[in-house]
Amino acid sequence: MSEFREDVSIVLGGAAGQGVQTVEAILTYALKKSGYHVYANKEYMSRVRGGINTTEIRVSSRRVRAFVKRIDILVPFKKGTLSWVKDRLGENTVVLGEKENVEEDFLDKVNLVEVPLTKMAMEVGSQLYLNTTAAGLIVGLFHGDFEAVKEYIRKRFGSKGENVVEKNIEAARNGYDLGVKLCEDGTIGIEVQKDEKVREEVLLTGTEAVGIGAFAGGMNFLSFYPMSPSTGVSTFAAQHAEDFEIVVEQVGDEISAINMALGAWYAGARAMVSTSGGGFALMSEALSLAGMAENPVVVHLAQRPGPATGLPTRTMQGDLNLVLYAGHGDFPRIILAPGSLEEAFYLTSEAFNLADKYQVPVIILTDQYFVDTYYNLPAPDVEKVKFERHIVEAEPGYRRYELTEDGISPRAVPGYGEEVVVANGNEHDEWGDITEDAELTIKMQEKRAIKKLETIKKNAHLPKLIGKENAKYLAIAWGSTLHVVEEALEKLGREDVALLHFSWVYPLNPEVKEFFEGKVLIDVESNITGQFAELLKKELGIEVHHKILKYDGRPFSVEEVLEGLKGVVE
Amino acid sequence: MNVQLPTGRELFEPKRPGSAEIAWCPGCGNFGIRNILISTLAELGLKPSEVAIVSGIGQAAKMPHYINANGYHTLHGRSIPIATGVKASNPELTVIAEGGDGDMYAEGGNHLLHAIRRNPDITVLIHDNQVYGLTKGQASPTTMKGMKTPTQPWGVFEEPFNPVALGVALDASFVARTFMGYFKESVEIIKKAIRHKGLAIVDILHPCVSFNKVNTYAWYKEHTYWMDDHDPHDREAAFRRALESDPLPLGIFYIHEKPSFEEQVPAYKRDKTPLWKREPKPELVKKFFEEKKL
Numbered sequence: 001m002s003e004f005r006e007d008v009s010i011v012l013g014g015a016a017g018q019g020v021q022t023v024e025a026i027l028t029y030a031l032k033k034s035g036y037h038v039y040a041n042k043e044y045m046s047r048v049r050g051g052i053n054t055t056e057i058r059v060s061s062r063r064v065r066a067f068v069k070r071i072d073i074l075v076p077f078k079k080g081t082l083s084w085v086k087d088r089l090g091e092n093t094v095v096l097g098e099k100e101n102v103e104e105d106f107l108d109k110v111n112l113v114e115v116p117l118t119k120m121a122m123e124v125g126s127q128l129y130l131n132t133t134a135a136g137l138i139v140g141l142f143h144g145d146f147e148a149v150k151e152y153i154r155k156r157f158g159s160k161g162e163n164v165v166e167k168n169i170e171a172a173r174n175g176y177d178l179g180v181k182l183c184e185d186g187t188i189g190i191e192v193q194k195d196e197k198v199r200e201e202v203l204l205t206g207t208e209a210v211g212i213g214a215f216a217g218g219m220n221f222l223s224f225y226p227m228s229p230s231t232g233v234s235t236f237a238a239q240h241a242e243d244f245e246i247v248v249e250q251v252g253d254e255i256s257a258i259n260m261a262l263g264a265w266y267a268g269a270r271a272m273v274s275t276s277g278g279g280f281a282l283m284s285e286a287l288s289l290a291g292m293a294e295n296p297v298v299v300h301l302a303q304r305p306g307p308a309t310g311l312p313t314r315t316m317q318g319d320l321n322l323v324l325y326a327g328h329g330d331f332p333r334i335i336l337a338p339g340s341l342e343e344a345f346y347l348t349s350e351a352f353n354l355a356d357k358y359q360v361p362v363i364i365l366t367d368q369y370f371v372d373t374y375y376n377l378p379a380p381d382v383e384k385v386k387f388e389r390h391i392v393e394a395e396p397g398y399r400r401y402e403l404t405e406d407g408i409s410p411r412a413v414p415g416y417g418e419e420v421v422v423a424n425g426n427e428h429d430e431w432g433d434i435t436e437d438a439e440l441t442i443k444m445q446e447k448r449a450i451k452k453l454e455t456i457k458k459n460a461h462l463p464k465l466i467g468k469e470n471a472k473y474l475a476i477a478w479g480s481t482l483h484v485v486e487e488a489l490e491k492l493g494r495e496d497v498a499l500l501h502f503s504w505v506y507p508l509n510p511e512v513k514e515f516f517e518g519k520v521l522i523d524v525e526s527n528i529t530g531q532f533a534e535l536l537k538k539e540l541g542i543e544v545h546h547k548i549l550k551y552d553g554r555p556f557s558v559e560e561v562l563e564g565l566k567g568v569v570e
Numbered sequence: 571m572n573v574q575l576p577t578g579r580e581l582f583e584p585k586r587p588g589s590a591e592i593a594w595c596p597g598c599g600n601f602g603i604r605n606i607l608i609s610t611l612a613e614l615g616l617k618p619s620e621v622a623i624v625s626g627i628g629q630a631a632k633m634p635h636y637i638n639a640n641g642y643h644t645l646h647g648r649s650i651p652i653a654t655g656v657k658a659s660n661p662e663l664t665v666i667a668e669g670g671d672g673d674m675y676a677e678g679g680n681h682l683l684h685a686i687r688r689n690p691d692i693t694v695l696i697h698d699n700q701v702y703g704l705t706k707g708q709a710s711p712t713t714m715k716g717m718k719t720p721t722q723p724w725g726v727f728e729e730p731f732n733p734v735a736l737g738v739a740l741d742a743s744f745v746a747r748t749f750m751g752y753f754k755e756s757v758e759i760i761k762k763a764i765r766h767k768g769l770a771i772v773d774i775l776h777p778c779v780s781f782n783k784v785n786t787y788a789w790y791k792e793h794t795y796w797m798d799d800h801d802p803h804d805r806e807a808a809f810r811r812a813l814e815s816d817p818l819p820l821g822i823f824y825i826h827e828k829p830s831f832e833e834q835v836p837a838y839k840r841d842k843t844p845l846w847k848r849e850p851k852p853e854l855v856k857k858f859f860e861e862k863k864l
Binding site for chain 2: 270416419
């Protein structure tokens with residue numbers, strides 16, 4: 001008998017097109033509805049059919065939000081899955097599935113619990129029912145709420161007709177009964193407590209958190225060119241465009257996308273572009289225009305490994321330097337990198353106020369791991385989102401680039417007020433007309449690159465300290481690695497190690513320096529050079545003492561961070 | 571043609587200190603285009619605050635500084651996507667994208683192609699002097715074969731770009747060509763272009779007195795003619811006319827009335843309010859979360 005308690009990591013693996021994502025969707029939905037905490041994340045190959053894609057689903061009695069390497073139950077839909085995940089298999093891993101899908105080398109090494117999924121699906125009518133059979137089986141292992149499975153199937157397959165719905169429910173039911181039986185006959189034992197609160201929570205992905213955050217912040221214009229892994233946000237916006245009454249347009253290239261968004265902001269809309277590193281590279285020219293013209297813009301950049309096309313479907317925090325330095329000349333920008341889905345919601349909505357207020361590009365940095373992560377969370381409080389409009393009326397004498405103490409000029413939009421608004425990507429006077437005057441150039445350079453930047457710095461959010469203030473060791477993380485470092489620290493269980501997480505990445509508030517004083521600093525980030533550590537050095541003169549870096553295109557696992565931390569603190 | 575010179579031109583004469591000195595060469599065709607544009611806007615009875623001129627880079631692109639209207643002087647070749655964003659965010663504005671032949675046909679060529687597909691209700695004015703002026707005389711996409719320039723000392727051997735034929739071939743909504751030496755006719759054409767719903771492309775021939783010694787005022791007068799007997803709704807005829815090269819036909823080649831981009835985006839189906847006046851919809855965000863609980 002194989003027994004699992006409190007926290008079970010289930011991995012499903014199969015070819016692209018075999019429906020692993022369908023199983024992921026049914027399971028997260030039904031298990032969350034059954035009162036379990038769930039977390040899911042997928043890894044996939046850059047191809048439409050074939051290859052091996054996997055999904056990890058954690059089912060737990062407490063909140064879990066991070067990727068673990070460990071596999072408790074593996075469901076292979078295709079031969080080759082075990083080889084693909086072989087370094088994640090342990091002594092206790094149970095392989096649940098058909099012998100045909102297990103490579104011969106592994107047959108005498110793993111605990112195989114044979115379940116005839118294909119045969120069961122065929123009995124219902126077709127191999128197409130494999131997914132729902134498997135989903136039912138796993139929900140059965142947890143004695144989950146079968147009504148939730150039915151509900152999901154109705155939602156998902158409803159448009160395909162009653163027969164399809166009924167057949168899928170039948171397949172899921174057969175799987176479910178088998179799952180229950182496996183527990184009852186003692187083959188597999190699972191003990192995970194339900195938490196009633198979970199039922200009232202929402203289940204979101206990183207993509208949805210960014211997308212709905214943008215809507216909450218008043219985004220009413222999105223222009224994009226598709227690029228993995230950022231496209232989900234554009235798809236999300238397009239699917240809600242009619243309800244929210246916004247402009248969503250797929251354009252000819254990334255250059256058009258950001259320029260259109262600049263035009264939209266110039267005319268007073270709240271516009272966003274969603275892209276990845278390669279697309280953002282094309283946007284640098286327009287970013288520079290945004291800097292010079294003090295034209296607000298919000299960019300969502302979902303990172304994937306580069307350079308160039310890199311690993312299109314994988315993850316890395318490798319574009320920090322790109323967004324820090326993109327564009328020629330000196331101009332400020334704001335870089336945000338949410339660590340949790342809550343942060344993704346609040347920060348994305350806030351990005352629009354920040355862009356509006358400071359008239360700079362605001363970049364939201366996520367990554368493939370982040371946008372593809374699912375978990376349950378209490379619904380964010382929509383009331384907490386403040387809508388701040390910073391537009392003024394153009395009255396007679398209005399000057400778009402009026403020199404002010406804090407470097408922020410009043411921004412009017414065409415058509416609001418009698419006066420005209422002249423914006424300019426050339427060096428300009430206060431009215432927006434071209435100038436080559438040396439003294440005025442100095443004033444304008446100082447206004448943008450110093451005064452405005454100082455104003456932003458003073459108001460920049462501080463990082464979040466998790467753990468004791470007087471801890472000797474301080475792990476430093478930014479963006480999507482929040483939860484994995486957090487859980488690794490919990491597992492480490494030492495009070496002398498704390499975590500400082502940055503979701504406001506640039507510019508840094510000078511007060512940030514205080515967090516580092518007298519600590520042994522351990523930088524954890526998912527790139528090869530430690531880009532954030534370099535930023536700390538450059539901006540604040542902080543030198544980290546240790547670096548835990550990962551750059552194979554896969555997300556950090558709790559185990560890897562834990563090992564890395566142990567290597568430093570023990 | 572017999573057109574009354576409009577009143578109200580003074581509204582569009584800029585009064586800002588930086589607009590006083592115009593950076594164009596004495597005798598430049600751009601002065602004529604500026605006059606034409608100011609007269610056109612005045613005749614249309616528009617107010618400066620209702621007009622937005624988005625330009626790229628080049629001598630032509632300096633127009634926003636020499637006219638009293640909302641203006642955005644942007645990057646080389648990028649005026650069309652920016653103008654599209656402006657119009658889609660506030661359809662109440664009259665939006666003009668302005669640039670030279672290098673700006674619109676070389677650096678911004680891709681944007682022009684896709685704007686024709688998208689059909690935003692903007693007017694694209696191309697100051698076509700068949701040469702790069704601001705960078706001192708290199709060949710542009712419309713430079714005629716054989717012309718010698720500092721960077722093509724052997725003479726240009728590339729086929730010149732034919733913007734009119736391109737517009738008709740891609741089924742653009744409005745395609746016209748004029749020569750700025752014909753003031754009243756040009757005002758009439760640009761007025762129709764601005765009033766036209768959908769993308770209007772007007773190729774405006776004009777001399778570059780400093781760097782184009784071939785295509786002079788006299789040359790344009792001699793090598794152009796007005797199409798008096800042309801039906802712009804006849805696409806095949808428009809295409810035949812577009813292929814004529816000497817003399818070059820002037821006038822409106824092609825009109826295809828069709829829905830504009832802004833008419834089709836979901837933003838304005840129920841509500842015509844410009845985007846800058848709109849607020850977020852927290853109730854819909856709450857509803858989204860309610861649905862995510864299920």
